[in-house]
Amino acid sequence: MGSFRNRLLVLIIGLVIVTQTVTLAAVLASTAHNVEARAAEQLRSGGSFVQQLIRFRAGQLANGVAVLAADFGFREAVASGDVPTILSAARNNAQRIGADIVLLLDTRGGLLASTAPEMGAGDTSLEGLLLDTHGPRDQPSFMVFGRLSYQFFLAPVRTPDTIAWVAMGFVVDDSLAQKIRDLAGAQVTFVSHGRDGVSHVASTLPVAQRSVAADPMPSMGGKSEAPHVVQFAETDYLSFSQRLDARGDAIEVILLKPMHEVLMPYRDVRDALLLIDGIALALAAAVGTLLGRSATRPIGELVMAARRIQEGRYETAVEVSGGAEFRSLAATFNAMQKNIAEREADITHHAYHDALTELPNRTLAERRLDDLVSGAQPPAAFALILIDMRNVHDINASLGHHVGDEVLREASRRLRQNAHPDDIVARLGESQFLVIAHNCCLERSPLYADQLTGVIRTGFHLSGVSLDLHVTCGVCVYPDHGDTADKLLRRVQIALEDSHDARTRVAIYRPGRDEEHRRRLTLITDLRGAIDRDGLSLVYQPKVTMATRSVKSLEALVRWTHPQLGPISPAEFVPLAESTGGSRRLTSWVLKAAIGQMAEWRRTGLDVEVAVNLSAPDILDPELGDEILSLLRAGHVEATQLLLEITESAVMRDPHLAARNMQLLRVAGVRFAIDDFGTGHSSLSQLSMLPVDELKIDRSFITHARLGSDATTIVTSTIELGHRMGLNVVAEGVEEPEAWNLLRQLGCDFAQGFLISRPLVPADVPAFVRQANQLLPASDSTVLQIRALDQLATRFRR
Numbered sequence: 001m002g003s004f005r006n007r008l009l010v011l012i013i014g015l016v017i018v019t020q021t022v023t024l025a026a027v028l029a030s031t032a033h034n035v036e037a038r039a040a041e042q043l044r045s046g047g048s049f050v051q052q053l054i055r056f057r058a059g060q061l062a063n064g065v066a067v068l069a070a071d072f073g074f075r076e077a078v079a080s081g082d083v084p085t086i087l088s089a090a091r092n093n094a095q096r097i098g099a100d101i102v103l104l105l106d107t108r109g110g111l112l113a114s115t116a117p118e119m120g121a122g123d124t125s126l127e128g129l130l131l132d133t134h135g136p137r138d139q140p141s142f143m144v145f146g147r148l149s150y151q152f153f154l155a156p157v158r159t160p161d162t163i164a165w166v167a168m169g170f171v172v173d174d175s176l177a178q179k180i181r182d183l184a185g186a187q188v189t190f191v192s193h194g195r196d197g198v199s200h201v202a203s204t205l206p207v208a209q210r211s212v213a214a215d216p217m218p219s220m221g222g223k224s225e226a227p228h229v230v231q232f233a234e235t236d237y238l239s240f241s242q243r244l245d246a247r248g249d250a251i252e253v254i255l256l257k258p259m260h261e262v263l264m265p266y267r268d269v270r271d272a273l274l275l276i277d278g279i280a281l282a283l284a285a286a287v288g289t290l291l292g293r294s295a296t297r298p299i300g301e302l303v304m305a306a307r308r309i310q311e312g313r314y315e316t317a318v319e320v321s322g323g324a325e326f327r328s329l330a331a332t333f334n335a336m337q338k339n340i341a342e343r344e345a346d347i348t349h350h351a352y353h354d355a356l357t358e359l360p361n362r363t364l365a366e367r368r369l370d371d372l373v374s375g376a377q378p379p380a381a382f383a384l385i386l387i388d389m390r391n392v393h394d395i396n397a398s399l400g401h402h403v404g405d406e407v408l409r410e411a412s413r414r415l416r417q418n419a420h421p422d423d424i425v426a427r428l429g430e431s432q433f434l435v436i437a438h439n440c441c442l443e444r445s446p447l448y449a450d451q452l453t454g455v456i457r458t459g460f461h462l463s464g465v466s467l468d469l470h471v472t473c474g475v476c477v478y479p480d481h482g483d484t485a486d487k488l489l490r491r492v493q494i495a496l497e498d499s500h501d502a503r504t505r506v507a508i509y510r511p512g513r514d515e516e517h518r519r520r521l522t523l524i525t526d527l528r529g530a531i532d533r534d535g536l537s538l539v540y541q542p543k544v545t546m547a548t549r550s551v552k553s554l555e556a557l558v559r560w561t562h563p564q565l566g567p568i569s570p571a572e573f574v575p576l577a578e579s580t581g582g583s584r585r586l587t588s589w590v591l592k593a594a595i596g597q598m599a600e601w602r603r604t605g606l607d608v609e610v611a612v613n614l615s616a617p618d619i620l621d622p623e624l625g626d627e628i629l630s631l632l633r634a635g636h637v638e639a640t641q642l643l644l645e646i647t648e649s650a651v652m653r654d655p656h657l658a659a660r661n662m663q664l665l666r667v668a669g670v671r672f673a674i675d676d677f678g679t680g681h682s683s684l685s686q687l688s689m690l691p692v693d694e695l696k697i698d699r700s701f702i703t704h705a706r707l708g709s710d711a712t713t714i715v716t717s718t719i720e721l722g723h724r725m726g727l728n729v730v731a732e733g734v735e736e737p738e739a740w741n742l743l744r745q746l747g748c749d750f751a752q753g754f755l756i757s758r759p760l761v762p763a764d765v766p767a768f769v770r771q772a773n774q775l776l777p778a779s780d781s782t783v784l785q786i787r788a789l790d791q792l793a794t795r796f797r798r
Contacts, residue, residue, distance in 0.1 A: 040227035040238065046184035046255045047242040053180065054151065054244055057170055058140035061153030064097040065168045069155040078104065078112075078157050078164050086113045093168070100171040101150060104157075106164055141247040144194030148173065149202070149251065172251070177204045187237075187256040194249055205256070229259065236260075309337050354427040356405055357412035365426035365434055370485040372436070373478060383440035383477045384492040385449045387415075389456070390500070391470040392431040403462055407469070411456045418455045434492075442477045442508075449473045449506045457505075472499040476509040490514070519565070524576050526562060531582075531589050536560050538593050539759035540610070542768060543730065543752045546744055549776035551769050553609035553643070555752065556594040557759050558586070574615070583615035587624075592631055595642070597762055599635030606766045611643040611673065616650035620657050625664045639669030643694070647675050651690060659689050666691040673730065677718060688725070694750075695722040699733025702743075702753070712742065719746050740789075755789055 068074055068090065077085035090102035094115060104113040141152045150169035156162040170176070177188040181204045189203035227240045236259040243252045308316060317334050352364035360368070372378060389411065396404040408431070415425045415433055424436040440448055453471045460467040474495030482488040491509045494517050499507035530536055540554040560568045577583045594612050601608065618624055632639050644665070651658045651674075662672055673694035674687065697718050704711040715731070722729040731743050734753030743751055760768055775791065 040240065042185070042257075044227070044240060046180075046186050046188075047240055047253065049184055050180055050188070050253045050255075051242070051244060053183075054140050057151060058153055060097050061099065061140075061151070061168050061170065062155075064093055064099060065153050065155040065166055068093040068102070068168065069157050069166050074166075075157055075159050079159050081112075083113050087115060090115055090166070090168075097168075098170075099168045101169045103152075103167040103169075104164055105154075105167065107162060112164060140244070142172070142192060142244075142251045143248045144192050144200050147200060149190070149192035149194075149200040149249070152248070172200070173202045174204070177202050184255060185257075187258075189254040189256065190251060191254065192249055192251045230256075306333075309333075309340065357409055357427050359412050359416075359433075360424065360426040362426070362428045365424065365428065365436070366485055366489065368424055368426075369436060369488065373483060373485055373488070379438060379478075381439065381441045381478060381480075383435075383437040383445035383448065383475060384488050385435040385437060385445070385452060386428070386474045386492045386496045387433045387435070387449075387453055387456070388472050388474075388496055388500070389431040389469045390472060395467065399465060403465070406462045407460060407467065410460060410462070411469070414455045415452060418452060432496075440477070442480050445475050445477050446506050446508055449475045453505055471505065472496060473506045474499050474509070475506060481509045481511070520576065522565070523562070523568065523573055524580050524582075527560070527573055527577060528582060528585070530560060530562075531585050534589075536586075536589060536593075537761075538590065538597065539761055540597075540765050541752060541759040542757050542765075542772065543611075543750045544756050544772070544776065546748055546751055551608075551772045551776075553611065553750070554765065555611040555645075556590065556597075556613075558590050559759075578615050578617070583617055584621060587615055587618045588627065591628060595628075595631045595635050595637055598637045598641060600762075601766065602637065604766065606769065607641075608765075608769060609641045609643060611645050613645045613675065614650070616647065616653065619646050619650055619661055620654055622661065625661060625668075628665060628670065629668055639665075640671065643671045643673055645673045645675040645696065648677065651687075655689060659691070662691050692727060694728045694730055696730040696732055697748075699753070702731050702733040702739055703735070715742075715748075716746055719748055723747070 071089060071093075074086065074089040076082075077089065086104055090104070090113070094100070094102050102115045103111060106112055141154070143150055143152060149172040151172060152167045152169040154165050154167045157164040157166055172190050172192060177190060180188045187204045189201065189205060192200040192202075194200070227238055230237050230239045237256040238259060240255045241252055242255075243250060352361060352367075353359065354361045369384075372382065389407070392404050392407060395407060408427075412425070412427065412433065415435065419425050419435055420437065422438045424434075426434045426436075428434050435452060437445065437448055450473075453473045456469060457471045458468050460469065474492050474497070476482065476488055476492040476495055478488060481491050491514065494513050495507050495509040498510070498513065499505070537559045538556050539559055540556055542551045543553045543555065544551055545553075558570055558574075560570075560573055562568050574583070574586070577586045590612055594610050598608070598610050614624075628642070628644075629639070631637075632642065646658075666672065671693040672691060673696055674690075674692050675696045676698040677695045695718065697715055701711045701714050701718075719729045728749040730750040730752060731739070731748050732752045734740055734743065734751045734755045736755065739753075740751065740755060757768060757772075776789075
């Protein structure tokens with residue numbers, strides 16, 4: 001309790017110091033204000049005193065003037081115009097009351113006599129004195145003569161009529177200002193404004209400061225101004241200005257008091273209070289220092305503990321010396337750092353583990369893998385096995401995410417149970433698991449991967465449903481396939497994609513696939529730009545009607561020459577477009593280019609049919625029909641001249657939707673062909689539902705067709721089937737004369753292949769069609785037909 005009392009005492013002393021300081025500041029501010037207000041009041045009193053003094057002097061002048069005007073001898077002298085007598089009497093009366101000047105004016109204001117030698121008889125500048133004779137007699141009158149200002153009082157000289165006016169005055173000069181300063185205790189300045197614009201200044205200030213002090217006065221609009229602080233000649237003054245209540249020329253009095261004199265009482269109080277406060281502060285600081293030493297050490301220990309917690313070091317308990325309060329605070333610190341450590345551990349666990357399966361996540365797996373390959377002693381070999389359950393998305397869509405989550409939890413449990421205890425099992429994505437298998441060499445890794453995929457492929461009985469998973473797996477091995485974590489993860493992903501493409505359960509990384517993968521990414525990216533910039537082109541391969549041996553139709557084939565990689569095969573970039581969702585844009589470009597070329601040929605007199613291949617997803621697009629019909633109308637091309645080729649696999653994705661979209665185009669006149677017939681998995685019942693016009697036998701059957709072979713049997717059956725269904729049959733890949741002869745014998749309708757012509761650029765098509773339709777119909781025998789075909793191939797070989 002002793003340390004608590006000490007700290008409480010220190011706190012009280014601190015509060016006292018703060019309170020004392022605030023009180024001192026308030027007292028000093030109040031004192032300064034009161035001192036200044038008192039000085040201002042003194043200046044106002046001084047202004048009133050000046051006004052009273054002026055009125056007293058005016059009374060003196062009134063008495064003196066009255067005595068002089070009433071003197072019989074003076075009136076006789078005025079009446080007779082005896083100037084010496086007038087001046088003698090005037091000087092005697094002026095000396096009696098201490099007046100500075102006596103003037104005798106005629107009734108028009110002209111000067112008759114003056115005790116001031118600078119004013120001569122006949123001077124008319126004093127006419128203004130007579131203008132003010134109608135005001136109150138006790139009110140002083142001022143007028144500026146030359147460079148001096150005078151306070152006057154006038155009286156008429158009557159005999160008995162007014163024959164003249166006598167004026168007696170006091171000069172307003174520095175001596176008057178000095179007398180008032182001695183009485184008022186402030187610097188005094190009189191500013192008189194003559195009617196001719198000339199001002200006269202009488203002041204107790206030094207000559208250099210007088211004009212500065214008088215500057216503000218001409219703009220003074222009222223009788224007086226409130227006291228305020230002004231500065232001139234680098235000195236601050238408290239100033240009070242007042243216009244005297246008088247007739248004649250305006251006159252103002254300015255009372256000034258230096259601020260250092262005004263604030264002198266305040267400074268005395270301030271110095272005394274500061275001395276007292278300083279002594280109190282020194283005593284309080286001494287007491288606080290003595291009492292605070294007992295609390296410094298425990299506080300320092302607590303600060304060090306707080307820094308350890310800030311740095312994340314929670315293992316050291318906080319122990320402090322001192323009173324019970326500090327020990328209680330230390331216990332609170334210990335509880336706080338324990339809770340922080342637990343929460344941090346929980347946060348770290350969730351940051352590096354998957355919430356659903358409790359397996360390490362991608363971040364932790366990458367860190368563990370990086371530790372393995374960059375450690376001081378990396379293992380001799382280990383394998384990365386990346387497992388993907390590809391139908392988890394379908395399970396979520398059909399049975400719900402809760403079933404999909406159960407599948408993932410069960411799969412993770414099986415992997416942990418069947419993996420080696422030293423192996424790391426992690427979940428990388430929605431349906432991907434990674435196993436880092438220690439001491440697993442290149443030969444053993446495929447077997448181990450096949451074993452792990454086998455345990456999670458079948459046997460799932462969840463929510464009353466039996467499920468089989470579609471599992472694929474990619475494998476890469478350290479150090480055979482890479483020596484860094486990034487490279488190994490990239491290559492095991494490539495191996496997984498190879499497994500999916502090859503439809504095998506396990507695929508091991510093949511050297512060189514990095515370059516293929518980079519090429520694949522480059523082509524995917526650049527293909528979009530090529531479509532947008534018309535960087536593709538079309539070539540056209542003729543089809544021969546075997547019955548008439550004439551060329552009336554062509555197949556449009558897309559070509560792409562990459563700026564850096566050169567010519568790219570359609571077998572490479574078309575599947576890439578389909579797998580990345582770009583096939584629809586590619587198909588739109590081909591349709592637009594092909595129909596545009598048909599329109600151009602038609603304008604030149606060439607009327608041919610053109611077949612265009614559709615990608616697998618295209619026929620299921622409901623907007624395809626409107627696009628095609630719009631292009632045909634824009635090019636003025638007949639719909640019957642366009643043939644669309646689709647594969648069996650494309651139709652089998654959704655036979656009913658495909659049939660509906662095809663029927664809409666079929667009604668408009670567009671015809672359809674089933675491409676690569678015999679390689680898909682369609683049934684005859686499904687094919688019979690489709691509005692098709694042609695069957696195209698795949699080139700693989702034509703290439704191997706020989707009399708008596710299985711391929712010939714398939715070709716024969718396909719031609720008979722097509723004819724029975726009312727369809728034309730096209731054989732593609734005709735490259736040998738034997739195939740030409742066989743197809744003629746079997747009654748095939750159309751033939752297409754290198755034996756007839758390689759694909760032609762658009763500029764060569766008109767000439768080829770014209771020459772082919774001249775040579776082939778004239779060749780009756782097979783030998784002549786083959787010779788004509790050779791001749792055509794030679795002419796148009798590029």
